[in-house]
Amino acid sequence: MQILDFQTSKKLLLKYKIPFLETEIFRSEKKAREFAKKLKFPVVLKVFSSKIFHRTDIGGIKVGIKNEKEFEKTFSKLSKIPKAEGVLVQKMGWGLEIGLGMKKDPVFGPVLMFGLGGIFIETLKDVSFRICPLSKKTAREMIKEIKGYPILKGQRGQKAVNIEELVKIILRLSKLSLKEKEIKEIDFNPIFINEKTAKAADFKFFT
Numbered sequence: 215m216q217i218l219d220f221q222t223s224k225k226l227l228l229k230y231k232i233p234f235l236e237t238e239i240f241r242s243e244k245k246a247r248e249f250a251k252k253l254k255f256p257v258v259l260k261v262f263s264s265k266i267f268h269r270t271d272i273g274g275i276k277v278g279i280k281n282e283k284e285f286e287k288t289f290s291k292l293s294k295i296p297k298a299e300g301v302l303v304q305k306m307g308w309g310l311e312i313g314l315g316m317k318k319d320p321v322f323g324p325v326l327m328f329g330l331g332g333i334f335i336e337t338l339k340d341v342s343f344r345i346c347p348l349s350k351k352t353a354r355e356m357i358k359e360i361k362g363y364p365i366l367k368g369q370r371g372q373k374a375v376n377i378e379e380l381v382k383i384i385l386r387l388s389k390l391s392l393k394e395k396e397i398k399e400i401d402f403n404p405i406f407i408n409e410k411t412a413k414a415a416d417f418k419f420f421t
Contacts, residue, residue: 215398217264218419220302226397226419230390232383234414235307235406239300243289246303247282253305256280258415260302261292267418277306307415309408310365310375313341314384316391316400324391326384330362331404346388353384366407379412380405396421 218226220239227234236253239262240246250257261274269275274295276288292301311331319325322345329341342359344352357363357380368374387400399420406415 215420217267218397218421219264220262220300223417223419226390226394227414227417230386232386232390232414232417233379233412234417235305237302237304239302241293241300243286243293246289246301247285249303250279250285251282253303255285256306257285258302258304258306259285259288259292260304260416261295261298262300262302263295263297264299265297266295304415307404307406307413309406309411311404312380312407312412313403314387314400314405315402316346316387316397318391318398319345324388326356326388326391328356328384329360330365334362335403346391348385348388350381350385353381353388356384357381373409375407376409376412379410380407383412383414 238249256278258277259279260269266274272295274292279285279288289301292298313329313331313335315327316324324346326344326346326348327341329335334340340361342356344356357377366375366377383405391397391400397419401418402414404415406413
C-alpha cells in the first residue's frame with residue numbers, strides 16, 4: 215500500500231466535509247514560515263512522505279513550536295529525513311485525542327474502527343467496529359461501546375466533548391469509504407475533540 219499525496223488527501227476531506235486542522239505542505243522554509251506566522255505560534259511540524267507510515271517512530275513530528283528560530287531549526291531537520299517529500303505546517307489542536315480508521319474487508323467491504331487516540335488504541339485495544347454504511351444510531355452506539363466512553367462524557371471537572379460533531383465525522387467517513395473505491399485503508403489519529411469542535415490532526419489515506 216501507498217499513502218495518498220497530501221493535496222489529494224486534503225481534497226477528499228473537503229469533498230466529504232470532514233473537518234481538519236488548518237494544514238499546508240511546503241518544501242521552502244521561507245514560505246512555510248510565512249504560513250506559520252499566519253497561523254500564529256505555537257504550531258506543529260510533520261514530515262510528509264508517501265513511503266513513511268509512522269512519523270513518530272522516526273522523530274518526524276514536532277509539536278508546540280513557539281518561535282521562528284525554533285521553526286527554522288525543526289524545518290531543516292525534518293526536511294532532511296530520508297524519503298521526505300515535504301514538511302507539513304499545522305495549527306495546534308486541543309482536546310481529547312480520538313482515533314478513527316477504516317479497512318476494506320474482502321467479504322464485508324469497508325469496516326470502520328473507533329477508539330480513544332494514542333496509547334488507548336495501540337496498547338489497550340479499546341476500540342469498536344462497524345460495517346459501512348452507518349446510521350446516526352449505529353454511529354452513536356459505536357462511540358458508547360468503548361470502555362473509555364465516560365471520558366468523553368466528562369470526568370473530574372472536565373467538560374463533555376461534542377459527541378454530535380464526532381457522529382458527523384463517522385458518517386462522512388462511512389460515505390467516503392463506500393464511494394471512493396481506490397481507498398483501501400484510512401487512518402485518522404488523532405482527531406482532537408473538545409466541547410465545541412472535532413478536527414482531524416493526522417489523516418492518512420492508503421491506496
